[in-house]
Amino acid sequence: MNATVNASKECDRDTSVTSVIFPVLYSILCIVALVLNSLAAWIFFRIPSSTTFLVFLKNVVVADLLMTLTIPIKILSDAGVGFWQLRAFHCRFSAVLFYITMYISILLLGLISLDRYLKIVKPFGKCALQKVRVGQRLSAAIWVVMLSLALPNVILSNQPPKPSGGKLKCSSMKGEAGKLWHEGFNYFCQVIFWGTFALMVFCYTFISKKVYESYKTSKSKSHAANRRTKAKVFVVVGVFFVCFAPFHFVRVPYTLTQTRDGGDCRAKKAIYIAKETTLWLSATNVCLDPLIYVFLCRVFRKRLMTTFCKDTQESSKSSLTHMEMSPMDHTTRLQNNNNKIRDLTFRM
Numbered sequence: 519m520n521a522t523v524n525a526s527k528e529c530d531r532d533t534s535v536t537s538v539i540f541p542v543l544y545s546i547l548c549i550v551a552l553v554l555n556s557l558a559a560w561i562f563f564r565i566p567s568s569t570t571f572l573v574f575l576k577n578v579v580v581a582d583l584l585m586t587l588t589i590p591i592k593i594l595s596d597a598g599v600g601f602w603q604l605r606a607f608h609c610r611f612s613a614v615l616f617y618i619t620m621y622i623s624i625l626l627l628g629l630i631s632l633d634r635y636l637k638i639v640k641p642f643g644k645c646a647l648q649k650v651r652v653g654q655r656l657s658a659a660i661w662v663v664m665l666s667l668a669l670p671n672v673i674l675s676n677q678p679p680k681p682s683g684g685k686l687k688c689s690s691m692k693g694e695a696g697k698l699w700h701e702g703f704n705y706f707c708q709v710i711f712w713g714t715f716a717l718m719v720f721c722y723t724f725i726s727k728k729v730y731e732s733y734k735t736s737k738s739k740s741h742a743a744n745r746r747t748k749a750k751v752f753v754v755v756g757v758f759f760v761c762f763a764p765f766h767f768v769r770v771p772y773t774l775t776q777t778r779d780g781g782d783c784r785a786k787k788a789i790y791i792a793k794e795t796t797l798w799l800s801a802t803n804v805c806l807d808p809l810i811y812v813f814l815c816r817v818f819r820k821r822l823m824t825t826f827c828k829d830t831q832e833s834s835k836s837s838l839t840h841m842e843m844s845p846m847d848h849t850t851r852l853q854n855n856n857n858k859i860r861d862l863t864f865r866m
């Protein structure tokens with residue numbers, strides 16, 4: 519670790535392009551995310567938390583809203599507007615909140631896929647993880663653990679800021695211990711992302727297999743419907759992978775440029791641009807999550823429709839107490855195990 523401190527002092531970042539492009543991209547993202555997530559929050563907090571699924575979705579909305587609120591500070595700090603103190607505030611507090619809410623969302627999206635999987639394996643909710651209380655405690659534990667683990671990133675960013683080449687590097691505010699924690703915590707976050715991705719692939723592959731089997735045994739001729747269901751299942755994993763994977767490929771080499779000495783300056787600059795680009799891509803997830811609510815959560819969809827089209831008010835009432843299942847579905851599920859699987863998956 520003796521090679522860690524003052525890693526890239528002599529290699530200044532070229533921010534002539536990034537200080538224009540990223541503020542514009544983040545501004546668009548922030549406006550869209552604010553509208554979509556405020557609407558999602560407004561709808562969700564009028565729906566009682568009757569299932570673990572709703573508990574997790576509500577927590578994702580809160581994490582996404584918090585992440586969205588940190589974006590204006592990133593925009594100003596990237597654009598070089600304001601004093602270097604604003605950049606220091608971004609490095610010490612705002613960026614940490616940005617990252618940590620991103621990982622809280624990732625963990626919750628993993629729990630949502632597990633919840634969907636359990637809904638098929640144990641449709642009558644016998645598993646502890648399917649209890650609302652357990653879901654609430656688990657969500658609270660994720661917030662407490664993640665915020666506590668990120669706290670040293672705040673506390674150990676305690677060195678006097680040394681702006682270089684006009685833009686302060688966040689790692690320059692960290693001492694040896696700060697850089698060590700920063701690097702270690704980034705490895706931990708890699709485990710969170712790849713672990714969650716593996717869990718999602720497992721759960722959604724199982725779900726899609728069950729859907730396929732249910733179509734086969736029910737001798738459904740509707741290949742188009744089968745394909746649609748499979749597409750629905752994989753859109754969730756696909757969106758997750760496309761948004762987050764590029765950033766996680768780049769993050770480790772980038773972190774090493776922050777914590778280790780040496781290395782080619784041009785390569786470091788390229789990795790910085792790659793990190794900023796892929797980070798923006800990850801941040802787009804705050805806009806895509808509300809689309810997943812519409813896509814996965816029938817009660818959310820119904821509420822949305824009652825809000826905007828009065829005609830559907832009556833039909834929605836019945837579904838509010840039985841999230842994802844109408845009384846008709848109950849009967850069908852009891853009568854036919856194959857239909858049950860298909861019904862559940864359609865309602866993801």
Ligand SMILES: Nc1ncnc2c1ncn2[C@@H]1O[C@H](COP(=O)(O)OP(=O)(O)O)[C@@H](O)[C@H]1O
Nearest residue numbers: 609610613614617618668671687688689700707
């Ligand atoms: N996964 C993470 N979780 C929490 N905080 C993080 C994470 N990654 C980086 N940070 C913190 O966010 C701040 C900005 O980090 P980073 O984006 O790497 O710096 P820079 O903006 O100079 O490229 C730092 O204080 C860092 O410790």
